[in-house]
Amino acid sequence: MNEVIICVGSSCHLKGSERVIEIFKEEIKKNNLNDIKISGSFCQGNCTEGVNIEINKQKIAAVNKENAREIFKKHLMHDQNE
Numbered sequence: 001m002n003e004v005i006i007c008v009g010s011s012c013h014l015k016g017s018e019r020v021i022e023i024f025k026e027e028i029k030k031n032n033l034n035d036i037k038i039s040g041s042f043c044q045g046n047c048t049e050g051v052n053i054e055i056n057k058q059k060i061a062a063v064n065k066e067n068a069r070e071i072f073k074k075h076l077m078h079d080q081n082e
């Protein structure tokens with residue numbers, strides 16, 4: 001199971017974390033992935049670099065609607081092909 005935690009604290013929320021969650025959910029559906037769990041977190045303490053997310057404990061900063069799909073593919077679809 002892959003675990004994605006997306007910050008929905010107020011700063012990351014303002015920077016579009018809800019949209020990042022939507023994009024991740026769209027990708028999960030589109031690619032029929034059922035081993036990814038998405039959850040929200042409170043502030044991850046790195047507001048200036050938001051939106052902050054964690055994928056399997058790896059912290060990734062500056063996620064936005066433009067790069068979310070690319071990040072998803074890089075970190076979550078790689079495993080599928082191994």
Ligand code: FES
Pocket residue numbers: 007008009010011012013042043044045046047048050052
């Ligand atoms: S609100 Fe997301 S890191 Fe602070």
